[in-house]
Amino acid sequence: MQLHILFSRRGLLYNYIVVIIMATKEASNKFTCLVNFVNEFDASKKKIVLLFNERRKTFSRDVFSKILWPHFNQLMEMLEIFIKDLLKETVEIVFKELLASSTSKETNKLTPHLQEVVAHSLLHHSSKDDKKAAFEMSSYLLPHPELWRDSFDSYKQYLLAKCDEVVPVFDGANGIDETFKEIFESTGTTLSLSSAVIPIKASYCHKEYQVTDLVLSSVDGLSTILHLYHGIHCVVTKKSLNYFSSIDCKLFQDPQKVHFQKLLGEVPGDYLEYLYRCVTSHPDDPYLYFEQCKNLMYFLWSLTHSLCDAVSTFMKDHFDIEL
Numbered sequence: 001m002q003l004h005i006l007f008s009r010r011g012l013l014y015n016y017i018v019v020i021i022m023a024t025k026e027a028s029n030k031f032t033c034l035v036n037f038v039n040e041f042d043a044s045k046k047k048i049v050l051l052f053n054e055r056r057k058t059f060s061r062d063v064f065s066k067i068l069w070p071h072f073n074q075l076m077e078m079l080e081i082f083i084k085d086l087l088k089e090t091v092e093i094v095f096k097e098l099l100a101s102s103t104s105k106e107t108n109k110l111t112p113h114l115q116e117v118v119a120h121s122l123l124h125h126s127s128k129d130d131k132k133a134a135f136e137m138s139s140y141l142l143p144h145p146e147l148w149r150d151s152f153d154s155y156k157q158y159l160l161a162k163c164d165e166v167v168p169v170f171d172g173a174n175g176i177d178e179t180f181k182e183i184f185e186s187t188g189t190t191l192s193l194s195s196a197v198i199p200i201k202a203s204y205c206h207k208e209y210q211v212t213d214l215v216l217s218s219v220d221g222l223s224t225i226l227h228l229y230h231g232i233h234c235v236v237t238k239k240s241l242n243y244f245s246s247i248d249c250k251l252f253q254d255p256q257k258v259h260f261q262k263l264l265g266e267v268p269g270d271y272l273e274y275l276y277r278c279v280t281s282h283p284d285d286p287y288l289y290f291e292q293c294k295n296l297m298y299f300l301w302s303l304t305h306s307l308c309d310a311v312s313t314f315m316k317d318h319f320d321i322e323l
Contacts, residue, residue, distance in 0.1 A: 030308050030309075030312050030323050031089055031308050031311075031312075031323070032085075032089060033082055033085035033086045033088075033089050033308075034082075034305070034308050037081075040078050041075075041297070044071060044074060044075060044078070045297065048068075048290075048293060048297075051064070051067060051068070051071070055290070061287075062287075065289075068288045068293050069286075072233070072288060072292075073233055075296055075297065075300060076168070076229060076296075077233075078300070079168050080168045083168050083176060083307070084163050084166055086307060087179065087180065088160050088163045090183075090311055090315065091159050091163065091183060092156075092160075093315065093323075094184075094315065094321065095117075095152075095156045097110060097321050098110055098117060099114075099145075099149075101114055102142070102145050103145070109319075109320050110320075111142075115139060115142055116135075116138075116186050116187055116188065117152065117155070117187065118138040118141065118142060118148050118151075118152060119134040119135045119137070119138040120134070120155065120185075120186035121148065121151040121152050121155035122134045122137055122138060122148070122151060124154075124158060125154065159183050163179065163183070167230075169223065169226050169227050169230050170194040170219070170223045170226060171194075171223055176193055176194070177193055187318065187319070191314055191318075192219075193307065193310055194219045194222055194223060196310035197303070197306040197309075197310045198217060198218065198219060198222055199215060200222060200299075200302050200306055201215050201216075201302065202214045202295075203295075204268045204271075204295050204298065205291040205295055205298075206270075206271050209291075212268065214264065214298070214299065216264070218263070221263040221264055223249075224249065224251055224264065225263075225264055225299065226303075228252075228272060229296060229299070230243075231244050231247070231252070232275065232276070235280070236286065241283055244276075251263070255276065255277075257269070257273045260273040260276075271292070271295075275292055
């Protein structure tokens, strides 16, 4: 999947013509949350394109920056909704398949996973933390779904509620990685989604429509840029004005341009460090370039599709579930 931006030049002005989304039917049909994200993304893209065209005729740079910020924040809110919905949809699919396996008369590959989940559901509703006893009890109950179905369903609802607590960054107690592991620990997974999605490659615009590549080949780089975008969103919307001083990331405690360049690439690192400085130095009125808003779109497009691919691969490899 690629997101292509096409430009034409008339005199000294560049006109933003069209955004073409190249996504296969198979990819867009993997998850409902991805289809919803693509639809919202497309609507947001069209609004930003119209704003760009109007800017040339009407708005000053400062005014246009103020107009752009709500769209930046909307994109970050879309990402948060997408991540929660992706986790929820994965839970729903896996639990549906596990439940279906309980009625199968043939030997099923999902049976061991089902027994683990039933054992965890018993533990979840017990005052004792006796995993061995819960696993032994589940082996007796497994042939009788009527005896464990209620606790199974209740445990699923608990996990769905955990999905709503996720923060759209990879690390931390409520981050994507730990939430995913906690949700599927009952099935024996130790998968780190941040490791599964790299490398991520996206276009990066700088200056006047000069384009380079943003290549994230390490978990640190991926985690840093997601913290950067989420942190900017938190500061600008005043959800957390002290966001960058409260996270355990040396890059944001004592940021230097060379560190941004090392993790995010020389050119993207330079411009993203500038955006970071701009927001932290002027939180009440930071400047936002049109290109910076586009770069967020490029990144989110790549990240959301890579996350879906990683979860899809996990479901196939771990549960033999084909989407």
